[in-house]
Amino acid sequence: MAYRTKTGSIDAYTKGKIELKDDLRKYAFSNVFEVAGAAAPFERVAVAKNLEYALEAMRVEGDSPWYAAPHDEFAIVMEGEVTFNFIKLQDDQIPGHEGGAARLGARPNGPAMGRVIARRGHQVLLPHGAAYQLCSARVSVVMVQTVAGPETVERWADICVLEGAE
Amino acid sequence: MDMIAANIIATGTDPDTGYDSFRLGSFHFHRDEYFAHIAWPQGTHIIEIDRFLRAMVRDIGWGFFYGWIFFDDVFGTTNHYGTVDIFAGTYDAGYKAQGTDHLETFSAEVVREAFETISRNWISEGYDPLNSPLETGSPIGPKGKERAGELTRGFIAAERMLGLPGDADVRTEAAFPINRAFADLEFDGPVIECEPGFEGQLHAIDLFDHIARSDVTWNPSITAVTRGNICCVTSEEHMLPVIHGNDRNEWFIQLTDEIQWKIADKVSGLPLGKITMRAGDICAMPADIRHQGFAPKRAMLMVMENGTPGLELRYASGELKPYPVEFG
Numbered sequence: 001m002a003y004r005t006k007t008g009s010i011d012a013y014t015k016g017k018i019e020l021k022d023d024l025r026k027y028a029f030s031n032v033f034e035v036a037g038a039a040a041p042f043e044r045v046a047v048a049k050n051l052e053y054a055l056e057a058m059r060v061e062g063d064s065p066w067y068a069a070p071h072d073e074f075a076i077v078m079e080g081e082v083t084f085n086f087i088k089l090q091d092d093q094i095p096g097h098e099g100g101a102a103r104l105g106a107r108p109n110g111p112a113m114g115r116v117i118a119r120r121g122h123q124v125l126l127p128h129g130a131a132y133q134l135c136s137a138r139v140s141v142v143m144v145q146t147v148a149g150p151e152t153v154e155r156w157a158d159i160c161v162l163e164g165a166e
Numbered sequence: 167m168d169m170i171a172a173n174i175i176a177t178g179t180d181p182d183t184g185y186d187s188f189r190l191g192s193f194h195f196h197r198d199e200y201f202a203h204i205a206w207p208q209g210t211h212i213i214e215i216d217r218f219l220r221a222m223v224r225d226i227g228w229g230f231f232y233g234w235i236f237f238d239d240v241f242g243t244t245n246h247y248g249t250v251d252i253f254a255g256t257y258d259a260g261y262k263a264q265g266t267d268h269l270e271t272f273s274a275e276v277v278r279e280a281f282e283t284i285s286r287n288w289i290s291e292g293y294d295p296l297n298s299p300l301e302t303g304s305p306i307g308p309k310g311k312e313r314a315g316e317l318t319r320g321f322i323a324a325e326r327m328l329g330l331p332g333d334a335d336v337r338t339e340a341a342f343p344i345n346r347a348f349a350d351l352e353f354d355g356p357v358i359e360c361e362p363g364f365e366g367q368l369h370a371i372d373l374f375d376h377i378a379r380s381d382v383t384w385n386p387s388i389t390a391v392t393r394g395n396i397c398c399v400t401s402e403e404h405m406l407p408v409i410h411g412n413d414r415n416e417w418f419i420q421l422t423d424e425i426q427w428k429i430a431d432k433v434s435g436l437p438l439g440k441i442t443m444r445a446g447d448i449c450a451m452p453a454d455i456r457h458q459g460f461a462p463k464r465a466m467l468m469v470m471e472n473g474t475p476g477l478e479l480r481y482a483s484g485e486l487k488p489y490p491v492e493f494g
Contacts, residue, residue, distance in 0.1 A: 003347045003463060006423050008445035016420070016447045020429055020439035026452045026489035032419070033446040047448045048417040049491050050472035053395035055417065055448070072326065074390040074397060076373060076468075078421075078446065086368060099393075114360040114368050121374025121421075122356040123390060125327050127367065143419070145390060145397050145470070157493050 007120065009079045010037040010059075010139060018161055030159040032057045032078055036141040038159075042134070044101065044144065044151045045159065052099060054148040060140040066104040066131045070095050073126040073146040077118045080140025084124055085133045086113040094129060100149010104131055169249055169271045174280035184309030186287045190280045191270040193252060197288050199307050204241055206254050209266035211240050215305050219285060220295040220407030224384060226281050227296075227318035230274060232471065233413030233478065236456060239435055242408070243277065247478070250277040257411075259434050282317060289313050296320060296382040298403040298464070320382035327390045329371045334388075336371050342379035345401065347464030348422075351378060374421070377401050377466045384459075386469045394474040403464035411456035413478035415490040416471050420447045423465035432456045453481045454488035 008014070013033040018024055028048075035045050041061040048055035060082050068089060075084070087110045095102045108131045118124050126132050126144070134142065146152075174190045180198070187196040194205040202218035204211045221237040228235070230245035240258050244251040253269040255261025272280075289295065290310035292303035296319065324334045344353070356370035373389060377399050380387075384406050386398035402425055411432040418427075420443040427441040432454050441449055451457050459467075480486045 003350060005348055005351050005463075006445050007421075013446045014444050016424070016442035016444040018439075018441045018449070020441065022429070022438045022455075023489075025491075025493050027441070027450050028489075028491050029441070029447065029449045031446045032448060046491075048419070048450070048470050050395065050415060050417065050470060051474070051486075051490075053392065053470075053472055055419070055470055072390075072392055074327065074392065084370075086364075088364065111363070112361050113364040114358070116359075116368055116370045117357040118370055119354065119356070121353075121372060123327075123371050123373040124356065125330075125369040125390075127369075130367075145392055145395060147392060147395065154491070154494075156491050160493075 008033050010141060024162050025156075025160070028156055029161040032143060033141060035159050043153050045153045045155065046148060047143070047159065049148060049154070052147055054100070054146055054152055056144040056146060056152060058134070058142045058144060060134045060136040060142050061138070062135070064134040066107055066133050067101040067151070068093075068095050068104060068108075068131040069099070069101045069126070069146060069149065070097065070128065071099060071147060072128050073101060073144055075118070075124045075126055075134075076143045076145075077120055077122050077124070078141040078143060079120055080136055080138060081117065081119045082140050082142055083135045084116045084118065084126070085135065086115065087111065087131045088113050089129055089131055097150065099147030101144070101146060101151050102149060103151055107133075169273060172272065173276055174283050182308070188280070188284055190252070190276075191272065192268065193254070193270065195284055204254060206268040208268055209255065209261065211254055213238055213241065215288070216295070217407055219289060219305055222281050222285050223295045223318060224408060226278055226285065227321045227385065230277070231410065232416070234411030234432065234456065236409035236411065239409070245274070245413070246271075248274055250274045252277065257433055257435060259436075285317055286312060295407075296385065298383045320380060320385045320387065322387035324388045324390060327369060327371075328376065330369055331366065336376045337379035339379075342381055344378050345380065345464060347403065348378035353378070373399060374466065377421070383464070394472050396471045396473045398469040398471060400467050400469065401464055402459060402461040402467050404461065406459040409456045409458040412451060412453055414472055414481050415453050415488070416451045416469060417490070418443060418449050418451060419468035419470065420445055421466035421468055423461070423463050425465050425467060426460045428458045428460070430456050450490045452489045
């Protein structure tokens with residue numbers, strides 16, 4: 001038997017459904033392609049949150065600002081192709097805030113570490129101690145495993161299913 | 167509940183089937199060709215043997231996981247991270263009403279040893295409860311030659327990220343061919359280009375390739391860790407052979423295909439309905455429900471857990487709400 005694996009994209013996703021006799025807000029059901037499709041480029045929209053921790057959906061389109069975090073983050077490309085550029089930060093350049101990605105004012109001074117080119121299904125380390133930038137010539141979708149931080153956007157009422165629906 | 171200082175004891179061998187019976191505390195375990203039978207002072211229970219073994223081996227491999235692992239609606243374990251409850255009917259309204267429920271607490275090591283002893287005796291060659299039903303033999307029938315090799319496998323836990331030097335390895339072709347259900351996907355690894363002096367400091371993996379090579383199902387394994395924020399991935403096919411009632415909130419991210427989740431109240435088992443997740447869907451599993459997944463076709467699932475120690479106590483006390491986000 002030949003199997004056909006179903007993936008998704010902003011232009012072609014089929015959202016599931018939530019049919020519960022419960023408060024649907026408890027489940028915060030959303031779809032990463034729908035969220036990224038409605039987001040501005042490089043908005044970091046929380047699609048999952050575990051106390052201080054977050055998973056952010058990001059629409060990657062063009063060249064992003066530079067970001068850095070006081071801890072490791074990880075990106076999974078869900079659609080398209082994304083180039084991640086990295087710059088090594090000196091100790092006094094590493095953000096001192098509690099957690100999450102911070103947007104840097106400009107490309108930081110420091111040596112270029114290199115780049116990673118990632119496509120659908122690839123997971124990329126965004127290492128502590130490095131600044132990073134995401135670039136894509138066409139619309140791509142990334143999820144970032146991180147801590148909720150100054151760039152994290154929370155708009156649960158806009159992105160979540162609150163009534164059982166296809 | 168005080169911890170019971172007891173170890174598993176073999177109580178005899180069935181002359182017809184060849185399987186041993188066992189006692190742990192007040193619980194008695196016996197199997198025949200088709201079923202596992204569990205008895206305790208106030209009652210008895212019967213579970214289809216495939217379901218029982220699939221649940222038991224995963225419970226061992228997960229280290230009893232987070233919170234409640236129901237083998238079915240009646241029997242299961244609760245993890246207290248050092249001790250483990252074995253319960254029967256404790257979270258079933260009917261058993262509670264009849265007063266036939268029972269719970270005993272043991273050290274986690276005692277339960278692990280007990281479950282391993284039972285599983286090894288009750289699993290014969292040709293059957294692997296970690297495989298999907300289409301990829302293994304049957305556990306029914308009399309005892310055959312005991313299956314050799316590791317009882318649990320595939321429970322990979324990265325410390326920082328899979329594939330980094332000194333960390334857990336990604337699966338490769340030599341030992342893990344692409345599963346038949348993902349043979350239609352194209353896999354092309356990420357390109358990593360390091361400037362001189364930064365060799366080895368950038369890292370990326372083909373996560374979908376890693377999942378597609380998994381030879382086990384319903385086994386979340388850790389791929390990346392941001393402080394207590396843990397990313398697990400797993401391949402899911404057929405049905406989750408346990409019902410999981412988490413002691414904290416967790417999140418499911420459907421990477422490919424479809425999984426349907428039956429949802430029920432965690433304490434009473436009262437059905438609440440169903441969630442159908444398709445590629446790209448993201449859904450919280452609140453801390454006050456139990457869930458069981460059904461995957462008609464092998465699917466890739468990402469699970470986000472908060473591994474912060476002691477969270478179970480903060481949820482149990484009511485300090486933390488059993489749902490993850492506020493809508494404002």
